[in-house]
Amino acid sequence: MTISEILEKLNNKKIGVLYGGLSSERTISIKSGKAVLNVLKKLKLNVCGIDVNRNIAEEIKKEKIDIAYIVLHGPMGEDGAIQGMLEVMGIPYTGCGIFSSAASMDKDISKHLFKYVGILTPEWKTLKKFEAVPEIKKYPVIVKPVSQGSTIGVTIVKNDSQFVEAAKKAFKYDKEIIIEKFIDGKEITVGVLNGKALPLVGIVPKGGFYDFKSKYQKGGSKHIIPARISKKAYKMAQNSAEKVYKIFKCKAICRVDMIVDKNDKVWVLENNTIPGMTETSLVPDEGRAVGYNFENLVLKIIESAL
Ligand SMILES: Nc1ncnc2c1ncn2[C@@H]1O[C@H](COP(=O)(O)OP(=O)(O)O)[C@@H](O)[C@H]1O
Ligand SMILES: [Mg+2]
Incomplete structure (x- = not known):
């Protein structure tokens, strides 16, 4: 329409x-x-x-x-x-229905789905409360709740002694947590509107880690559109994002968070079915780059309910 x-x-x-x-x-x-x-x-x-x-x-x-x-x-x-x-x-x-929403909110299930369709995602293990901690062979790792957002409860862990605190923090928000390989590289995110990838945003957080503060404080991070990565990685990222939209059976909009490493590999972290919609959020920025002002983006999303 x-x-x-x-x-x-x-x-x-x-x-x-x-x-x-x-x-x-x-x-x-x-x-x-x-x-x-x-x-x-x-x-x-x-x-x-x-x-x-x-x-x-x-x-x-x-x-x-x-x-x-x-x-x-x-x-x-x-x-x-x-x-x-x-x-x-x-x-x-x-927007997204029950399945897409539930599957995307659960980062463990999401990663199984990514892997199943050949989308790169960092290796991971899960840990439930009171379970024995799995062996961590190589640091750093990222510890995060299975079902959360906005980097809440997420920690970069560099050694065994930091692990306990990080796990405790993540368990505050969920009964199950993820221990994931840390990927060193450029953080990017890509919105998908009605199945088609929007331009990629490169994210440069002020303090180095894209935590809650740098996500929402004014000037906490820089959005670079289009992200400065190789053509090959750019294409790969858009491709993966569209694949995620499809296999998760998304509707209207989703936003896929990724990291591009120094070997140009694109690692998918997670899918967001209700991306932030403040005037300075990532998806509205991406929309503007292809001619959708905030108002038209909102209307395109409403179209999914008509
Ligand atoms: N495997 C990883 N390697 C490097 N950084 C990561 C990794 N997983 C998460 N991060 C960092 O933590 C942030 C939040 O993680 P993410 O998986 O996107 O969860 P959410 O945004 O739902 O809190 C990411 O934006 C990224 O900066
Ligand atoms: Mg995220």
Whole structure:
């Protein structure tokens, strides 16, 4: 559909922007949610914001929305839970469905899927609470919760003695953690809109590690579009991202995080089914580079619920 066709279809519909939520990425989701809400209000559409809590089903009924625009991050928003609830309620929603959301939120399952279709992903082991710690032959490793986002609970571990603290931190957020080979290289990310890869963003975090602070603090990291990597790696990354969109059966949008090492190998870390949507987030930056302003990007995402 063209942008004007989408707008026409939205004419007699009430859109509920679902933001906030119950995960540790709540504050980020509020920011994204407000940005989406503002743009829809500016377009004079019938829209309301709904801060998601345990009473979400009642709120939705009270507001009588026809479409849900989901801008939630992390567990209970990006993992298929809200998506499942909306399916039961018969309310169309934006973006990825239950399977894509659940599979992408679980980094262990995701990595098995990447591997299965020949996408490079760093070697890893998983560890559940109270299980014996597997032998770590080579440091550094990355320790992270299986189901989280925004680099919450993630640590670069350089030796055995640092491991315990890192594992404790990751276990705060999940019952299962990942111990993954550390890949030294350039961090990139690529959004996929309706199956087609957007331009790659190169990420240069100010402090060296792309942690929570450098993700969300003003000036915390630099976005370089297009990313400065070889043509071969660029193509490979876009190719892998489109493959991820396809095998995870994504809808409308996803964003795939990767690292390009010094041998030009492209390692896929994870898939995000509800990428950040503040005006300065990665995907809106990528969209702008191919002529989608923030408003049109939001409308293209809404199209998936029509
Ligand atoms: N295997 C790895 N090697 C190097 N850096 C990594 C690795 N895994 C994660 N990181 C770093 O940690 C950040 C967060 O990890 P990621 O897997 O993207 O989880 P999330 O973004 O969901 O928290 C990445 O953006 C990257 O900077
Ligand atoms: Mg990530």
